[in-house]
Amino acid sequence: MARHHLAARALAAASIGFLVAIGNSSIAQADPDTDFANQLHTYGIYGPKDYNAWLGKIACQRMSNNIDRDAYQSAKFVATNLARQNTTEQNWQFLGAAIDFYCPDNHATLEAVAHAGGHA
Amino acid sequence: MTRTGLMAMVCGVVAAALPLAGPASADATDDYPIPHRIIITTCDAEQYLQAARDTSPVYYQRYMIDRNNRPLDVQQQAEDRIHWFFSLDPIARRQYSENTATNVYYENVATHWGNWAKIFFNNKGVVAKATDVCMNYPKGNMQVWDFASNS
Numbered sequence: 001m002a003r004h005h006l007a008a009r010a011l012a013a014a015s016i017g018f019l020v021a022i023g024n025s026s027i028a029q030a031d032p033d034t035d036f037a038n039q040l041h042t043y044g045i046y047g048p049k050d051y052n053a054w055l056g057k058i059a060c061q062r063m064s065n066n067i068d069r070d071a072y073q074s075a076k077f078v079a080t081n082l083a084r085q086n087t088t089e090q091n092w093q094f095l096g097a098a099i100d101f102y103c104p105d106n107h108a109t110l111e112a113v114a115h116a117g118g119h120a
Numbered sequence: 121m122t123r124t125g126l127m128a129m130v131c132g133v134v135a136a137a138l139p140l141a142g143p144a145s146a147d148a149t150d151d152y153p154i155p156h157r158i159i160i161t162t163c164d165a166e167q168y169l170q171a172a173r174d175t176s177p178v179y180y181q182r183y184m185i186d187r188n189n190r191p192l193d194v195q196q197q198a199e200d201r202i203h204w205f206f207s208l209d210p211i212a213r214r215q216y217s218e219n220t221a222t223n224v225y226y227e228n229v230a231t232h233w234g235n236w237a238k239i240f241f242n243n244k245g246v247v248a249k250a251t252d253v254c255m256n257y258p259k260g261n262m263q264v265w266d267f268a269s270n271s
Contacts, residue, residue, distance in 0.1 A: 077177075
């Protein structure tokens with residue numbers, strides 16, 4: 001009987017360990033490119049996930065490298081390389097999301113335009 | 121129609137079609153292997169590359185990443201070779217296109233790096249978009265070859 005109890009407790013402990021392992025795996029973070037794509041969908045921007053993610057990262061690199069010297073140039077770059085039927089607003093939303101996800105350090109670039117009250 | 125008549129007709133059709141088949145031709149065309157717009161553009165290599173960076177950024181990145189994975193001497197050979205190509209007039213460029221189409225060993229740089237001119241030659245859409253605007257970029261801007269500061 002005692003042996004039976006021991007076996008049952010060992011089995012229960014193993015089961016708990018197994019459940020904890022499953023639980024931990026389920027809370028793994030989604031990858032940022034998927035989150036970025038989901039954010040774009042809320043703006044009505046679709047298209048290949050990998051392409052959009054790469055474009056967002058390139059937009060960030062161009063800002064860091066001063067290829068695009070302000071947010072207007074960044075927005076123009078984005079507009080050139082997204083679907084033509086996108087609105088100007090969607091292009092700016094893409095840029096804003098790209099900065100949020102891939103280069104939050106560049107928020108100042110967007111804010112400079114907002115403070116200037118300019119429009120693309 | 122009699123069986124004999126039918127056979128005669130089939131033979132006639134086959135006989136008419138055979139001369140058209142001929143051996144496959146490996147000649148270049150005005151768009152292959154080098155797109156016509158690259159043959160006639162007056163931009164230099166750097167103007168074109170800057171334009172491609174902005175109009176086909178992912179394609180540019182792939183090319184530059186591939187380039188960065190080559191030995192430095194091969195990178196330099198590719199750069200020198202494309203400068204040479206852009207120094208040619210359209211007739212000579214068309215001849216070069218013919219030479220590379222008909223002789224797989226003609227282009228020596230390609231034996232070291234098969235895709236050495238991919239961004240310049242391989243995609244008509246990329247070429248079309250870049251040659252539309254390349255004249256608006258500064259000539260001879262060698263900085264565009266530096267991927268780290270141009271991505």
